[in-house]
Amino acid sequence: MPETDAGPGRRTPLTRERVLRGAIAVADGSGIDALTMRSLADELGVKPMALYHHVANKQEILDGIIDAVFAEIELPPPGTDWRTALRRRALSARRVLRRHPWAAPLMESRTAPGAATLRQHDAVLGTLRRAGFSVPTAAHAYSLLDSYVYGFALQEAALPFAPETAADTGRALLARFPSERYPHLAEMVTEHALRPGYDYGDEFEFGLDLILDGLQRLLR
Amino acid sequence: MPETDAGPGRRTPLTRERVLRGAIAVADGSGIDALTMRSLADELGVKPMALYHHVANKQEILDGIIDAVFAEIELPPPGTDWRTALRRRALSARRVLRRHPWAAPLMESRTAPGAATLRQHDAVLGTLRRAGFSVPTAAHAYSLLDSYVYGFALQEAALPFAPETAADTGRALLARFPSERYPHLAEMVTEHALRPGYDYGDEFEFGLDLILDGLQRLLR
DNA sequence: ACCTGAACACCGTTCAAGT
């Protein structure tokens, strides 16, 4: 809601910071498609054109909020063994990407990585190098870890198995398609995904640990 | 001009098929943002409103082309051992997603999976179950494999390390940010990514094989 | 049955002007 304080000088002035924070709020609340220069201006209690004094264009807003999301991800804690450190960072990244489901798909369009993004990359690569991974192997390891984290976030954002509606969606799927045609899918849905307490999000740690096991093996 | 007779200059009638094929052509050629009802109509030599006779709205087009992309992915060949079969399917998926870089990020918005999508899921799950994986483990395995494939596709579409421009982008990165601030990133770029012949795409098989190794270990 | 023109309510962005 726009601040309706009387007195022209009392309004918090717009800043790049506030523009980006507002953009994240709109995207979190109403989805990335609902983030328009106009809706963002409304959110900030301002006219659309005011935004252009703090940001060159919409693309810069998108780049900015992607980097802000990266800044929310915990850096691998230094002074911890590499496996624990990278595990923590991966869990943090996944938590952050679940909070901002629009972020992972948006990364496709990011052209220039921001400072927080570069800092993340540097910290993860540093952790791997100090653990004894060679430069090429560190490249492999980083690519693998981050592909998994982003891909999982993508699936979590997309999959019809959203925590609360999983049962309904699963049943709707089964209703639309005869289970004879997709027997293994039907088995998975009825015997696994529809079970009370099932949460797709729980799959994350399985894959993460399998990957970390595999990387650890490379060091010996 | 009554041109109702079958003549040489007659337009092929619009079909849902042709609409989707045209949409993929526009997205491949000019990017997903350039795919509008109007640009698609132009591509098909028709007025925008004609599209609505074959497709309910733009969202249906997006759902349709995502499913068409899934249809391009090779199913795991039956009668082959599970590891070879899933490896082939993953390589095929990755090839398809590189051909259509707009596809992976778009999957976030897909609401109702199409027939080709369900068929893929069923075939992969079937391969895993026949290999001896339990239902919960098959769920783990599938989540891990596909997260990796989609995440890799996402990174490949996003990363500034595009094959041809890798060197330029890498150097531009180094120029914008002092290498003292991101020493490990600088090391990676200069000693690895900028080397002639480096192709980020080559990282794919490393991660894939590590994952398959880990899954194989679960069977013993 | 299939296609279209005109119109509506939206977009991002520019320009010139207001305080």
Next chain:
DNA sequence: ACCTGAACACCGTTCAAGT
């Protein structure tokens, strides 16, 4: 220095009509 109104060239989609 910061904000805005009006305007432009675009969107997706509806409606009523054309062949």
